[in-house]
Amino acid sequence: MKLEKITSEGKRRYDDACAAAHALDLLGERWALLVVRELFFGPKRFSDIKAGLPGISANVLTQRLEGLESSGIVRKTRLPPPASVSVYALTDWGRESEPIFQALGRWAVRSPMHDRTLSFSANSLMLSFRTMFDPARAGDFAATVAFRIGEETFKAEIADGAIAIRRDSDAEADLVLTGPAAVIGAFVHGGVPPEALPALTIAGDPAVARRFATLFPLPSKVAPPEAGGPA
Amino acid sequence: MKLEKITSEGKRRYDDACAAAHALDLLGERWALLVVRELFFGPKRFSDIKAGLPGISANVLTQRLEGLESSGIVRKTRLPPPASVSVYALTDWGRESEPIFQALGRWAVRSPMHDRTLSFSANSLMLSFRTMFDPARAGDFAATVAFRIGEETFKAEIADGAIAIRRDSDAEADLVLTGPAAVIGAFVHGGVPPEALPALTIAGDPAVARRFATLFPLPSKVAPPEAGGPA
DNA sequence: CGGCATCCGGGAAGATACTG
DNA sequence: CAGTATCTTCCCGGATGCCG
Numbered sequence A, B: 001m002k003l004e005k006i007t008s009e010g011k012r013r014y015d016d017a018c019a020a021a022h023a024l025d026l027l028g029e030r031w032a033l034l035v036v037r038e039l040f041f042g043p044k045r046f047s048d049i050k051a052g053l054p055g056i057s058a059n060v061l062t063q064r065l066e067g068l069e070s071s072g073i074v075r076k077t078r079l080p081p082p083a084s085v086s087v088y089a090l091t092d093w094g095r096e097s098e099p100i101f102q103a104l105g106r107w108a109v110r111s112p113m114h115d116r117t118l119s120f121s122a123n124s125l126m127l128s129f130r131t132m133f134d135p136a137r138a139g140d141f142a143a144t145v146a147f148r149i150g151e152e153t154f155k156a157e158i159a160d161g162a163i164a165i166r167r168d169s170d171a172e173a174d175l176v177l178t179g180p181a182a183v184i185g186a187f188v189h190g191g192v193p194p195e196a197l198p199a200l201t202i203a204g205d206p207a208v209a210r211r212f213a214t215l216f217p218l219p220s221k222v223a224p225p226e227a228g229g230p231a
Numbered sequence C: 001c002g003g004c005a006t007c008c009g010g011g012a013a014g015a016t017a018c019t020g
Numbered sequence D: 001c002a003g004t005a006t007c008t009t010c011c012c013g014g015a016t017g018c019c020g
Helices: A019-027 A032-037 A046-051 A058-070 A098-108 A122-132 A181-188 A206-212 B019-027 B032-037 B046-051 B058-070 B098-108 B122-132 B181-188 B206-212
Strands: A074-078 A086-090 A143-149 A152-159 A162-167 A175-178 A201-204 B074-078 B086-090 B143-149 B152-159 B162-167 B175-178 B201-204
Touching: A019 A032, A019 B032, A019 B098, A019 B122, A032 A058, A032 A098, A032 A122, A032 B019, A046 A058, A046 A086, A058 A074, A098 A122, A098 B019, A098 B098, A122 A143, A122 A152, A122 A162, A122 A181, A122 B019, A143 A181, A143 A206, A175 A206, A201 A206, B019 B032, B032 B058, B032 B098, B032 B122, B046 B058, B046 B086, B058 B074, B098 B122, B122 B143, B122 B152, B122 B162, B122 B181, B143 B181, B143 B206, B175 B206, B201 B206
Parallel strands: A143 A175, B143 B175
Antiparallel strands: A074 A086, A143 A152, A152 A162, A175 A201, B074 B086, B143 B152, B152 B162, B175 B201
């Protein structure tokens, strides 16, 4: 005879009043946080979310969106005709989860096993700029930088030691960087010279590009764990 | 014929260069972050970790500790004789993950479904003090507060608009709060008057206790998601 | 095509019992 | 006390198919 699991009402949760544990109840399932990541710069359709998440399957994405909506993190909206499509957007509170990403990102770039050569969604790249922007390095530098990553376009405005990033198809900018997100990341974060990146197109003042690439310093990696053991 | 899944080498990872995704590769498995939480105030033994994690089973805890150790987040040490026991400690880098907790906690206390009446480990409570401490409210208030939660003892030192918390069995303090973590939390965070908390013992100046309980303001909750839909 | 339901295989999580 | 062994249950991921 099988024990009837009366204790649980279906969901697997941590029975813990710790707020961090509750956050994991809401965002801790596989893919949930990355789904949120894909929505940080505005609403997206199902397929566009899926495109930014290599490896997720449609049914899991459906489940996550349902869960996030019932938690009040995501809202599903149907755009008015003629564009009668469903889009998913973060609620105000959902958008407030960005510091979680920044903390995760700042910590994990120091990981010895972090592989920066994998695929990189446009949202990830833009988020990394917001996370790693160093006001001290920017000083009084001011510029508008546009990004063209496949079909997606963004614009970053740097002024007064702050950076503002939004989706924007307007090409008016001091600098336009075109290419795959991973390649732009290699240039900006990795310090790879543009000459070594044939997939990268830089339109605008090269000096501005070089300066831009210094504004997002990455913290140093930690030493890998010693398998053999020290002294 | 079944497709041979060559792509995966056993572990289920996100194929994503995004550092946040990598953080989830390291800490995203169920219980992993909460295991780290239990180690923030110093090394612990297997059973003591398990005691702070209601619901985890021994085999899962074993797996998590193995994984965290191979990632360089946790280190297993055997104390020298006569206390020949194994303990688990965070590495320096593992300790740097605390901002992740703080971001998770600050965000999730605003959740409409956060239930503050569940069980609460001593580590969670201490971590919540570090997370929610408000220097502005502290002003030039200075005090040493000791906590006795079952077998565990901590001491918080508040001075110069900062708070320092550590494990400490020394009872020299301006204020000693004794009781279960959830009860101390109800007093400090929940604003429940001590008269309503028979399980709470306050030793020291009651005025200091009242003042202490004002130093950790919680952000307001968000409205629950409207099931029926608004206008 | 976009979104969601269904079925299946594999693997991780959970409960319990057992061992050094 | 500190885990291991075993078994069950459930989640994840892939494929397929329905329906607007």
